[in-house]
Amino acid sequence: xxxxxxxxxxxxxxxxxxxxxxxxxxxxxxxxxxxxYDILNEQRMTPVALASEEIAGVMNIRGRIVTAIDARQRLGxxxxxxAGSMSVVVHHKGEPYALVVDxxxxxxxIATDGVVKNPPNLKPEWAALCEGVHRxxxxxxxxxxxxxxxxGVTSGQPG
Amino acid sequence: MDDLIRDFLTETTESIGQVDNDxxxxxxxxxxxxxxxxxxxxxxxxxxxxxxxxxxxLEKVAHAGENVLGRFRDKSLAPTTDSIxxxxxxxxxxxxxxAGIEQADGVELAGDDSELxxxxxxxxxxxxxxSGKSAPSRPSRSTRSRxxxxxxxxxxxxxxxAADAAPEPLEAVEPPAALGIxxxxxxxxxxxxxxxxxxxxxxxxxxxxGQTIRVSLDLLERLMTAVSELVLTRNQLLQALRxxxxxxVQVPLQRLSLIASELQEGIMRTRMQPIGNAWSKLPRLVRDxxxxxxxxxxxxMNGADTELDRQVLELIRDxxxxxxxxxxxxxxxxxxxxxxxxxxEAGTITLNAYHKGGHIIIEIRDDGRGLPVEKIKLKAIQxxxxxxxxxxxxxxxxxxxxxxxxxxxxxDKVTAVSGRGVGMDVVRTNIERIGGSIELDSREGGGxxxxxxxxxxxxxxSALIVEASGQRFAIPQIAVSELVLxxxxxxxxxxxxxxxxxxxRLLPLVRLAxxxxxxxxxxxGKNNLIVVAQVGSxxxxxxxxxxxxxxxxxxxxxxxxxxxxxxxxxxxxxxxGSVIMILxxxxxxxxxxxxxxxxxxxxxxxALMARGAGTEQLILFETAGDSTPKAVPLDQVARLEQIExxxxxxxxxxxxxxxxxELMPLVTLDPNAxxxxxxxLSVLVFSDRGRSMGLLAERILDIVDVEVDLKMTSTRAGxxxxxxxxxxxxxxxxxxxxxxxxFREADVVLLSAAA
Numbered sequence: 001x002x003x004x005x006x007x008x009x010x011x012x013x014x015x016x017x018x019x020x021x022x023x024x025x026x027x028x029x030x031x032x033x034x035x036x037y038d039i040l041n042e043q044r045m046t047p048v049a050l051a052s053e054e055i056a057g058v059m060n061i062r063g064r065i066v067t068a069i070d071a072r073q074r075l076g077x078x079x080x081x082x083a084g085s086m087s088v089v090v091h092h093k094g095e096p097y098a099l100v101v102d103x104x105x106x107x108x109x110i111a112t113d114g115v116v117k118n119p120p121n122l123k124p125e126w127a128a129l130c131e132g133v134h135r136x137x138x139x140x141x142x143x144x145x146x147x148x149x150x151x152g153v154t155s156g157q158p159g
Numbered sequence: 160m161d162d163l164i165r166d167f168l169t170e171t172t173e174s175i176g177q178v179d180n181d182x183x184x185x186x187x188x189x190x191x192x193x194x195x196x197x198x199x200x201x202x203x204x205x206x207x208x209x210x211x212x213x214x215x216x217l218e219k220v221a222h223a224g225e226n227v228l229g230r231f232r233d234k235s236l237a238p239t240t241d242s243i244x245x246x247x248x249x250x251x252x253x254x255x256x257x258a259g260i261e262q263a264d265g266v267e268l269a270g271d272d273s274e275l276x277x278x279x280x281x282x283x284x285x286x287x288x289x290s291g292k293s294a295p296s297r298p299s300r301s302t303r304s305r306x307x308x309x310x311x312x313x314x315x316x317x318x319x320x321a322a323d324a325a326p327e328p329l330e331a332v333e334p335p336a337a338l339g340i341x342x343x344x345x346x347x348x349x350x351x352x353x354x355x356x357x358x359x360x361x362x363x364x365x366x367x368x369g370q371t372i373r374v375s376l377d378l379l380e381r382l383m384t385a386v387s388e389l390v391l392t393r394n395q396l397l398q399a400l401r402x403x404x405x406x407x408v409q410v411p412l413q414r415l416s417l418i419a420s421e422l423q424e425g426i427m428r429t430r431m432q433p434i435g436n437a438w439s440k441l442p443r444l445v446r447d448x449x450x451x452x453x454x455x456x457x458x459x460m461n462g463a464d465t466e467l468d469r470q471v472l473e474l475i476r477d478x479x480x481x482x483x484x485x486x487x488x489x490x491x492x493x494x495x496x497x498x499x500x501x502x503x504e505a506g507t508i509t510l511n512a513y514h515k516g517g518h519i520i521i522e523i524r525d526d527g528r529g530l531p532v533e534k535i536k537l538k539a540i541q542x543x544x545x546x547x548x549x550x551x552x553x554x555x556x557x558x559x560x561x562x563x564x565x566x567x568x569x570x571d572k573v574t575a576v577s578g579r580g581v582g583m584d585v586v587r588t589n590i591e592r593i594g595g596s597i598e599l600d601s602r603e604g605g606g607x608x609x610x611x612x613x614x615x616x617x618x619x620x621s622a623l624i625v626e627a628s629g630q631r632f633a634i635p636q637i638a639v640s641e642l643v644l645x646x647x648x649x650x651x652x653x654x655x656x657x658x659x660x661x662x663x664r665l666l667p668l669v670r671l672a673x674x675x676x677x678x679x680x681x682x683x684g685k686n687n688l689i690v691v692a693q694v695g696s697x698x699x700x701x702x703x704x705x706x707x708x709x710x711x712x713x714x715x716x717x718x719x720x721x722x723x724x725x726x727x728x729x730x731x732x733x734x735x736g737s738v739i740m741i742l743x744x745x746x747x748x749x750x751x752x753x754x755x756x757x758x759x760x761x762x763x764x765x766a767l768m769a770r771g772a773g774t775e776q777l778i779l780f781e782t783a784g785d786s787t788p789k790a791v792p793l794d795q796v797a798r799l800e801q802i803e804x805x806x807x808x809x810x811x812x813x814x815x816x817x818x819x820x821e822l823m824p825l826v827t828l829d830p831n832a833x834x835x836x837x838x839x840l841s842v843l844v845f846s847d848r849g850r851s852m853g854l855l856a857e858r859i860l861d862i863v864d865v866e867v868d869l870k871m872t873s874t875r876a877g878x879x880x881x882x883x884x885x886x887x888x889x890x891x892x893x894x895x896x897x898x899x900x901x902f903r904e905a906d907v908v909l910l911s912a913a914a
Binding site: 057060062064069 | 384385387388630631675676677715717718719720721722723724726727730731732736737738739740
């Protein structure tokens with residue numbers, strides 16, 4: 001389990017939601033904290049033959065079998081060339097899924113009115129998975145829609 | 160609730176269940192004195208105990224029932240269907256009252272049993288003719304007041320006036336209608352709480368009675384997960400402390416190890432239940448149906464100890480009941496019709512449960528009239544499910560399977576039992592909901608068999624762990640018939656398809672790494688480790704790199720996003736904590752392009768082949784001087800041989816060759832075709848009853864997996880017709896004809912193949 005630092009909200013009067021930030025290929029994404037169940041370091045993974053590229057494999061997380069989704073592949077970013085990876089466990093329709101990401105950052109409180117719509121020129125594949133953009137001091141944070149991110153994963157070629 | 164009453168309820172529920180089945184058995188063997196004695200004792204015990212506990216209503220019913228049973232025991236009254244039926248009604252009433260007591264926390268609910276008791280007393284006194292027959296209406300005053308009063312829990316269909324004639328008229332108290340409050344019967348010592356309405360009493364057996372408690376599956380699942388974790392932690396601990404010799408550590412560790420294993424086994428078992436539990440009510444059901452329909456029905460149940468996941472069991476209980484009911488009503492003919500058809504008067508319904516092909520199969524079979532193809536066709540057209548043209552093209556099997564469509568019933572008349580057309584589609588939906596499937600095999604006049612296939616999901620299975628290209632997979636042990644180690648030269652290739660000669664069969668091979676698309680450097684000269692798998696009637700070999708061991712595993716379904724991969728039956732966590740995918744042999748066979756993945760029985764497959772409506776593996780070959788490809792079914796070919804032309808001898812105008820110490824006749828498709836006198840000849844060897852026959856081919860082309868659709872049938876001997884295979888007109892060879900020719904016999908049945 002990784003230590004997650006919580007950055008205090010700038011203005012407590014505003015309606016804020018907290019987001020877990022993840023990094024994929026240098027880009028920061030935000031996952032609503034309510035959707036995140038667990039954050040894991042690199043795990044032993046069993047590959048699933050015949051499954052689509054988006055499926056990283058299956059792993060044993062405290063006695064439960066969790067299907068891992070390669071978040072980079074899901075966003076069309078190609079394989080992670082760096083050494084480490086981390087996983088964020090989310091639930092979708094009652095089933096746990098692990099999103100394999102390059103790194104997990106901090107939990108950020110974000111005022112809901114600070115989130116703007118996806119820019120029209122955002123890649124359609126990304127636009128389909130993102131709910132909006134939040135401006136950070138360090139850059140832009142894309143807010144991911146967990147249901148669409150997980151729900152849209154295809155099994156791969158049918159057996 | 161008082162502990163005494165609680166124990167009484169548990170005991171009573173058990174013994175009443177026993178009485179239920181014993182009474183049904185008594186009907187079959189009315190002279191079995193021991194059986195009568197046992198039933199009598201059980202009912203007597205119930206009566207005695209409830210008298211002691213002050214359960215007056217229960218006591219009266221049990222007493223009346225016991226009276227009748229007493230006369231059976233004294234042999235002063237012979238058990239008849241009617242009288243046994245009446246005692247069964249009393250048993251039903253006892254169940255209702257018991258359920259009521261449980262519901263009301265230890266006190267009896269009010270209810271009117273006088274009619275039933277009067278009927279029982281009438282039988283006891285011997286005037287059976289009157290009881291239950293004459294049914295003058297009760298005084299209207301009484302009827303009206305009863306309507307507003309809480310309804311009796313159970314009322315015999317026919318009211319009777321015999322109550323007046325009963326020895327001690329046990330007139331039930333008519334409860335006054337007042338704000339839904341149910342007053343206690345006079346004799347009931349404790350007042351019934353007002354909130355308990357008699358109508359709410361569930362007839363079903365509930366918590367206390369079964370001496371079990373209900374635990375949610377969710378909790379079991381969580382326990383299971385916790386135990387798995389415990390086992391993993393133990394394994395880690397064992398690993399870490401292996402070097403420590405100290406008994407201080409080793410002894411408790413060993414105990415921990417043992418306890419963890421026991422716990423794991425116990426938790427696993429909690430989810431399983433023998434299928435017999437879902438069957439226990441069927442003997443009574445069949446008995447009632449038998450009376451109602453006026454048919455003699457014999458129910459046989461095999462494999463009642465086959466274990467099923469609890470949840471699955473609950474879900475198939477109703478479909479099973481429905482299907483047995485259907486078999487009794489639609490399937491079986493009346494006694495007279497059966498005798499006319501040359502069958503024994505009593506029809507038989509057989510239930511079988513067994514493991515097969517990685518699934519649990521439940522078979523419901525009757526020896527009745529079978530499904531009438533023409534009638535179903537007609538009904539389907541009438542109901543607008545089919546057009547005439549569509550119907551004409553459908554195979555009889557497909558037509559029979561229309562009974563699974565919604566709104567379909569072939570019954571001419573709607574009976575109380577079945578025939579309303581809301582049956583088999585619901586059955587199918589329920590079974591498919593748990594990932595199962597249902598198939599049928601029916602011959603007109605010969606009976607119908609339904610095969611419910613329930614996947615092994617959630618069931619505990621033994622699996623073989625294998626490795627291909629560095630990845631481990633589990634193959635359900637149930638699908639594995641043997642393991643074979645073959646030298647590289649024993650595996651042959653037929654147009655790219657690998658086959659192994661295994662004894663006298665050609666075994667098609669699937670390389671696991673290829674089937675799963677895993678990159679694998681092909682090692683030349685390595686022995687092939689082959690897992691011989693049986694799926695339905697199809698046998699094939701799976702080539703793997705390594706075989707580990709068998710392990711007991713709990714199959715967990717794969718995540719929904721992986722459900723599209725039919726090659727996997729699920730996944731599981733092994734003892735070492737790693738996750739492993741479980742291969743589904745049906746899916747694997749499909750991936751490998753093998754035929755017959757639905758586990759059809761050999762008979763139905765043959766039938767499909769005969770009708771030209773199934774897929775089949777064929778060997779394609781060419782003969783000398785004829786460019787039309789020829790085809791024979793692969794499963795009829797015992798071996799493929801290369802034989803030197805000069806070894807062929809000619810005796811009595813026939814070509815023969817010495818083969819495996821015997822003389823094997825060689826035939827050509829065209830008797831006048833030239834046969835090469837040098838080089839090697841390709842021979843397809845067919846075996847029949849220990850003899851072999853060789854068919855000369857110019858060249859073996861391919862092995863294909865096709866749906867055979869005969870375009871033209873042939874009248875020429877030796878040919879069954881022509882079909883388009885791989886884009887070419889191909890002649891299908893009638894092997895049987897050549898076997899007959901070769902052995903100069905009139906009639907030879909070859910390998911029980913489709914004629």
